[in-house]
Amino acid sequence: MSKTAVSFAFNNPDRLSSETATRIREVADSLGYRPHPVARLLTQRQTMTLGVLTPQALAVIFSNPFFALFSEGVAHAAEDLGYELHFISPRNGSLALAMRRATVDGVVAIGLSGDHPEVEQIRGSGLPMVLVDSEDLPEHSSVVVDDEGGARAAAEHVAGLGHRDILVVAVERPDASSAREPGTPDGVADRRLRGYRAGLAASDIDVGPEWIVAGRASIDGGESAFQRAWAFGLRPSAVLAMSDAMAIGSMRAARQLGLRIPDDVSIVGFDDIDLAALVDPALTTVHQPIRQKGIDAVRLLLTEMELRAGNQPEHLRLETRLIVRGSTGPAPRERQEVRRLE
Amino acid sequence: MSKTAVSFAFNNPDRLSSETATRIREVADSLGYRPHPVARLLTQRQTMTLGVLTPQALAVIFSNPFFALFSEGVAHAAEDLGYELHFISPRNGSLALAMRRATVDGVVAIGLSGDHPEVEQIRGSGLPMVLVDSEDLPEHSSVVVDDEGGARAAAEHVAGLGHRDILVVAVERPDASSAREPGTPDGVADRRLRGYRAGLAASDIDVGPEWIVAGRASIDGGESAFQRAWAFGLRPSAVLAMSDAMAIGSMRAARQLGLRIPDDVSIVGFDDIDLAALVDPALTTVHQPIRQKGIDAVRLLLTEMELRAGNQPEHLRLETRLIVRGSTGPAPRERQEVRRLE
DNA sequence: AGGTTTCGCTAAACCGGTTTTCTAAACCGG
DNA sequence: CCGGTTTAGAAAACCGGTTTAGCGAAACCT
Numbered sequence A, B: 001m002s003k004t005a006v007s008f009a010f011n012n013p014d015r016l017s018s019e020t021a022t023r024i025r026e027v028a029d030s031l032g033y034r035p036h037p038v039a040r041l042l043t044q045r046q047t048m049t050l051g052v053l054t055p056q057a058l059a060v061i062f063s064n065p066f067f068a069l070f071s072e073g074v075a076h077a078a079e080d081l082g083y084e085l086h087f088i089s090p091r092n093g094s095l096a097l098a099m100r101r102a103t104v105d106g107v108v109a110i111g112l113s114g115d116h117p118e119v120e121q122i123r124g125s126g127l128p129m130v131l132v133d134s135e136d137l138p139e140h141s142s143v144v145v146d147d148e149g150g151a152r153a154a155a156e157h158v159a160g161l162g163h164r165d166i167l168v169v170a171v172e173r174p175d176a177s178s179a180r181e182p183g184t185p186d187g188v189a190d191r192r193l194r195g196y197r198a199g200l201a202a203s204d205i206d207v208g209p210e211w212i213v214a215g216r217a218s219i220d221g222g223e224s225a226f227q228r229a230w231a232f233g234l235r236p237s238a239v240l241a242m243s244d245a246m247a248i249g250s251m252r253a254a255r256q257l258g259l260r261i262p263d264d265v266s267i268v269g270f271d272d273i274d275l276a277a278l279v280d281p282a283l284t285t286v287h288q289p290i291r292q293k294g295i296d297a298v299r300l301l302l303t304e305m306e307l308r309a310g311n312q313p314e315h316l317r318l319e320t321r322l323i324v325r326g327s328t329g330p331a332p333r334e335r336q337e338v339r340r341l342e
Numbered sequence C: 001a002g003g004t005t006t007c008g009c010t011a012a013a014c015c016g017g018t019t020t021t022c023t024a025a026a027c028c029g030g
Numbered sequence D: 001c002c003g004g005t006t007t008a009g010a011a012a013a014c015c016g017g018t019t020t021a022g023c024g025a026a027a028c029c030t
Helices: A001-012 A017-029 A039-043 A065-080 A095-101 A119-123 A145-158 A186-199 A219-231 A244-256 A274-278 A290-306 A332-342 B003-011 B018-031 B036-045 B064-079 B094-103 B119-123 B147-160 B185-201 B221-232 B244-256 B273-276 B290-305 B334-342
Strands: A049-053 A082-089 A108-109 A129-132 A141-145 A168-171 A212-215 A238-241 A266-271 A286-287 A315-318 A321-323 B047-055 B084-089 B106-110 B127-131 B143-145 B166-171 B211-216 B236-241 B268-273 B284-287 B315-318 B322-325
Touching: A001 A017, A001 A168, A017 B185, A039 B036, A049 A065, A049 A095, A065 A082, A065 A108, A065 A274, A065 A290, A065 B064, A082 A274, A082 B143, A095 A119, A129 A290, A141 A145, A141 A286, A141 A290, A145 A168, A145 A186, A145 A266, A145 A286, A145 A321, A145 B185, A168 A186, A168 A219, A168 B047, A212 A219, A219 A244, A238 A244, A238 A290, A244 A266, A244 A274, A244 B221, A274 B273, A290 A315, B003 B018, B047 B094, B064 B106, B064 B244, B064 B273, B064 B290, B094 B119, B094 B322, B106 B290, B127 B166, B127 B290, B143 B147, B143 B290, B147 B166, B147 B185, B147 B236, B147 B268, B147 B284, B147 B322, B166 B185, B166 B221, B211 B221, B221 B244, B244 B273, B290 B315
Parallel strands: A049 A082, A049 A108, A108 A129, A129 A141, A141 A315, A168 A212, A168 A238, A238 A266, A266 A286, B047 B084, B047 B106, B106 B127, B127 B143, B143 B315, B166 B211, B166 B236, B236 B268, B268 B284
Antiparallel strands: A286 A321, B284 B322
């Protein structure tokens, strides 16, 4: 049998007598033969695989509930369309290298900011790409959420409750040189900080630099951030945390110091991951449609892949909203008194 | 320039004058050219990618903290060794088809039981493969945990606290025909149930079939399972749940019925995901080294890939252990009285 | 100066399939 | 019985690289 016949038997059985086709497949089965998947990709010119580009190592990604939820959205949309998923993380520290090697038809890049050291190389790869949580590459479509608006709502909420001494727990910028460090993409922290500032400024509250502490975007990171602030002598009555994990860590730290929540300290998170509603007291937080971001990103990516030439990139901005739960309450009375006397 | 020269410029610059090599790369850059990743795979005969075979859809996988933690382990080990990750889930409902098409060097199969309808085809694919949570394909290496022992310890714990009316909240078998259904792999539920039975039998407690309720392995699944049992008229003083998520769901359902935990109802989970320590009261549960399973699976897979011929498969069994936290306590007094009177 | 290395690059084979083109035999109606 | 059409399968081109073998020119050696 010629290899043509074998190929037909697998992909185009109509071009063979049904008898020969079955015979070929039987022989193939008994020999344990399968068409080499890579070779067929070469001619088919598409892999039916989408890449998820993450600036951090996969081991970090998967331990982050935020990414899990985002991936769920991406997976949902991709699977519906028959695409598989391939995760692209820095290879030997280089994202651009990993991307060059990636056998995918398109890429969803999460948190790829314009000041990433390799952004130019990534840009030049020619692969269809959609950015999530960044709009820094305007030639590519993007999906962002209203970080600033959400943060402002959070800040206005605590200001409205009478809080004046407000600690901002920020996610630290992942050090670009050590890709293994966790953290939230760069621009996000900036936008949220701007939102906090705007929301507090409306009540004439200014956030001094010592009232901003940063840490890894994890429960432990939030815990130690709060502890550092306390040790520094700060006595916040409210905490604005840039991630739910950090908010929960701050809650834990506050409890260990004997503070009650929300009686002594109010705490607001960001993201609204599943966990936020499960802790006690349930966390007041800014909801963002994480899963939906993944779905929309894939949708935009497929548009970009289809109309390869001269298509207008689309820039999507999804809403955030404050969800008030049990972790925030009025500022303690005596503190308001103290302030008044000062 | 010949394409040979271009190839050398990228992979083997020493064979070109350094001047030509840089020139070629510059031109390539300016033209936005990158070597076709698929074509190079074809000659290199390895993809440097490992597959993670999951019997359920990816959208389901990523919403499951258990899988997230397992993937974290796999990713950690794979990345250290320079491998990337490709998730293989049923394609058009067929796992075997997805696997035939997968461009990977080896596969970690999670929860692939011997009675999976396509197991024979998967078996015949010839790809190096390691099984996790199943030992049904003895020719492949495997990693399992002592489910039965852990379940027995959990059962002995509640029996020792004086509980007699014990509800088992089981993970339902995912329907093989509809791969989109969530749930825990088949064999696992059986093993855990055996363990529960053994542990309770030691205290002469028999679990009747009406005391076993099944549901999806999620918080919602656990919640509705407990509600169903209650509506059926069962009044358990303790719950043995086969997953932490279901345990937490049962906690929620019990609370809504006005029951206190652990005063009125004790609850035990399984897995010891992060969340288990964070809920209030903290969940008593059976710890299993989920992350380690992923790491070990990759390690075994690489051995299997290296010594392709005539190697002995290795079968690893990791320990489980009961972690007693706040969700379990002594059986309510009055109920013990009632029993004594009967 | 003549022969041997080394250097810098290219031609050709190969990876393992798919797809297009082609050929030989079977089939068909008149 | 004959020319034209189907049909079954094979041959060849192609996908886009890598790798081996080869070749001419320059450099090296005695």
